[in-house]
């Protein structure tokens with residue numbers, strides 16, 4: 591796995607106005623297998639530090655202590671070329687993508703420009719075909735969506751757009767923070783499946799942040815349970831959900847109905 595977090599502590603506050611410092615992460619390590627693509631779910635209650643962890647992985651935030659490594663090198667000291675690779679190979683899907691979009695750009699520009707810039711398409715037509723396929727994969731109608739501005743889309747459509755953009759770019763890693771929280775339940779499985787498929791089809795890893803143990807169970811290989819800035823339990827998703835060891839994980843699992851192997855989530859290969 592090219593992306594790792596080592597003993598990260600993140601503190602906020604305590605600056606100029608002497609407010610109390612708050613530790614959003616208290617020594618978190620994320621290691622994924624180096625030899626194969628992997629889906630890691632990160633679950634935990636609101637405020638447990640999930641988004642903070644994704645911001646570290648995406649290089650938007652530096653840890654107060656500890657390190658974030660890309661292909662074994664500290665993110666803080668990448669040279670220009672490595673930084674470009676990292677920007678291309680690690681893509682984000684945000685919890686609330688509104689702020690992530692330039693309001694002056696229409697969807698076509700947001701999709702077509704990176705397709706060209708990252709060398710995925712040799713011509714405008716090719717870029718358009720890639721964009722259309724990605725939009726269709728998340729249930730958006732390309733003809734309707736491409737001409738719109740971000741504010742002309744619903745929250746769920748914006749989330750889907752962000753997933754479409756990420757999958758179109760075929761990165762090595764997608765870091766997705768509650769990527770389907772605003773999407774109708776009926777579409778959630780389809781979108782998660784599009785993300786999940788990329789593990790096999792494109793050799794891509796996924797860090798999937800969610801409140802929702804049910805979808806974590808559907809898509810993940812391993813799961814990390816966070817509470818109050820710490821990882822309280824991690825391991826094989828099947829094991830953690832069927833036999834949780836930490837009392838907090840037991841509470842989480844008790845709060846959702848047990849996974850029913852007879853339910854078809856649209857992930858046939860997984861729920862055997």
Ligand SMILES: Nc1ncnc2c1ncn2[C@@H]1O[C@H](COP(=O)(O)OP(=O)(O)OP(=O)(O)O)[C@@H](O)[C@H]1O
Nearest residue numbers: 602603612613614635636637638639640641642643
């Ligand atoms: N920029 C910031 N400045 C100060 N405190 C912050 C900042 N960002 C996050 N925090 C605090 O750090 C803690 C972890 O926040 P984080 O957003 O990572 O939680 P989360 O697990 O993503 O929650 P949710 O499930 O609600 O999205 C919270 O107590 C939050 O208030």
Ligand SMILES: [Mg+2]
Nearest residue numbers: 640641642685
């Ligand atoms: Mg969050």
